[in-house]
Amino acid sequence: MIELAIFVVVGAAAIGGALAVIFAKNPVYAALGLLGTLFSLGVFYVVNLAHLVAAVQVIVYAGAVLTLFLFVIMMIGVDKDEDTTETLRFHRPLIAGLAGITLLVGGVLAFGGRFDWVPTAGGPEDPPNGTVEELAGRLFTDWVLAFEVTALLLTIAAAGAISLAYFRRDGSEPVE
């Protein structure tokens, strides 16, 4: 019962935040809508016993990534008059058709009760408890190679970002 109430309230917040992202004229409001959605997903992770993932979600996404977004918005300025005229022919009708087909299929699936492709009814008796011990035990044994490769990926990403945004086109450093 409590889970149902949480699902309805927080789910509405998640959908509302997502709609704010795509409908807000001001990019700052879009970022705040995204923040609401990310927090709502953090709540859902807690409900699904993914405690460590929920903490990381709030720290990394709501903390670091959103702050980065807001920094860039402040840096390049808030341009509100976005030109939304379409340069591709049939862009809008194609989107509308795609959305219609998706809604049709989704509606048939949802209201026809055909969730055969989804494991039903709560699953096993002991769902995985995503504590630090559980997660680290798996991450540093079976997935340790992938974990080390992500370190390489992050290093390359940081170096790439610096080379893209710091140096000028002629290779000189920016003068202060």
Place this chain on the structure above:
Amino acid sequence: MIEVTSGWYMTLAAALFAIGLLGILVRRNALIMFMCVELMLNAVNLTFVAAGRALGSIEGQVSVFFVLVVAAAEVVVGLAIIVAIFRRRESASVDELSELRG
């Protein structure tokens, strides 16, 4: 009494993913399009967690970690590209980037 199964979470994740996709298709501001990509990545994360719970496996949450890392790397590089483009063009609209030269 209605029980909230993993199918509910997956349906919600599908809705969030669809909203993100719609945003990619209709918006022109590169920053907003980036936020929509983040939205789609997060929808997939919710699917991972819900499926991991339903199947009784911790692997779903491990996968979320790797998606988080890839998303963070993608945001860093993508925002650097947007800043570099903005320096030259004074605009963040993707429609003005129709030619593949700087």
